[in-house]
Amino acid sequence: MAISPADDSKVRILCITPISTTDITASLAQLHPPTSDLDIAFIDGRGLANCPPAINDDDQAAGSAAAILPRAIEHIRSSAVDAVLVCCFSDHPLVAALARTFPGLPVTGILQAALQEATAHGGRFGIVTTSLAWEPALTRSVEDLGFAAHSAGVVSTGLGVLELGDLERRTVVDRIVESCAPLVEGGAGSIILGCAGMAPLEQDIRAALPPGVITVDGVRAGIEILTRLARGRPRAERAAKPSQEAEITCEV
Numbered sequence: 001m002a003i004s005p006a007d008d009s010k011v012r013i014l015c016i017t018p019i020s021t022t023d024i025t026a027s028l029a030q031l032h033p034p035t036s037d038l039d040i041a042f043i044d045g046r047g048l049a050n051c052p053p054a055i056n057d058d059d060q061a062a063g064s065a066a067a068i069l070p071r072a073i074e075h076i077r078s079s080a081v082d083a084v085l086v087c088c089f090s091d092h093p094l095v096a097a098l099a100r101t102f103p104g105l106p107v108t109g110i111l112q113a114a115l116q117e118a119t120a121h122g123g124r125f126g127i128v129t130t131s132l133a134w135e136p137a138l139t140r141s142v143e144d145l146g147f148a149a150h151s152a153g154v155v156s157t158g159l160g161v162l163e164l165g166d167l168e169r170r171t172v173v174d175r176i177v178e179s180c181a182p183l184v185e186g187g188a189g190s191i192i193l194g195c196a197g198m199a200p201l202e203q204d205i206r207a208a209l210p211p212g213v214i215t216v217d218g219v220r221a222g223i224e225i226l227t228r229l230a231r232g233r234p235r236a237e238r239a240a241k242p243s244q245e246a247e248i249t250c251e252v
Contacts, residue, residue: 010037011230012080013223016072017044017087017196018064018094020051023165027200028087028219038227043075044068054161055088057133065093073101082233083226085110087196087219089129091141106229110196110218111138115147117221118190121214126152126183128176129194130159138194152188155179164197173201177208184213192216 015032017025025044032040045051051067052060072094076084083106086094095109118125127138138154157179164172176198180191191213193202199219206215 113222114218126188
């Protein structure tokens with residue numbers, strides 16, 4: 001399929017939600033509608049037999065990456081894509097796999113984008129995540145990515161990813177804010193929302209946190225970072241060109 005012509009002024013970002021359920025994708029699409037100069041496409045793992053409905057640990061992240069990689073590659077090859085955002089709050093293998101396959105195409109995950117934004121604000125940050133299994137995994141990722149010196153820690157709410165949307169909104173917000181208390185007491189001036197499913201709750205969470213404490217949503221941060229990167233490149237250099245050597249595999 002031929003790549004459609006692109007307006008030089010418009011940035012086109014592909015956001016990938018690497019799970020088979022669709023509620024988070026729909027919520028993110030509603031939060032980030034297209035504008036006159038920014039077009040955001042959303043795909044997910046709906047209909048893919050081996051793609052998990054939610055990602056609650058690193059093993060599920062690896063499985064989701066392997067399942068959705070061919071779909072992501074096909075979309076990038078057939079569409080005008082200037083940058084890619086992987087909407088799972090982890091050091092998700094899909095980020096590296098797409099970067100290998102399309103050298104020069106800006107690709108990041110919402111974890112990396114959130115860490116970059118939080119440290120740009122100065123001070124320390126804390127991460128509030130979903131299940132308990134993410135506490136050690138995200139702590140390792142923060143260390144591996146070089147941000148440990150800025151971290152006040154990682155805390156879990158004990159909620160599953162899908163519960164963020166299934167439970168009563170006030171109940172979820174209260175649980176998240178209560179879980180953040182040790183981070184704030186530990187000096188965190190920024191609270192990173194450690195799941196894409198928390199993005200629709202950001203305003204309520206921020207309003208319930210102590211004055212002066214800000215929230216960082218990795219989806220919003222990622223879109224802003226990738227938009228800046230894409231705008232800094234001439235249109236002719238933005239087109240995603242697959243590596244001749246890259247295999248369509250996802251190393252974990």
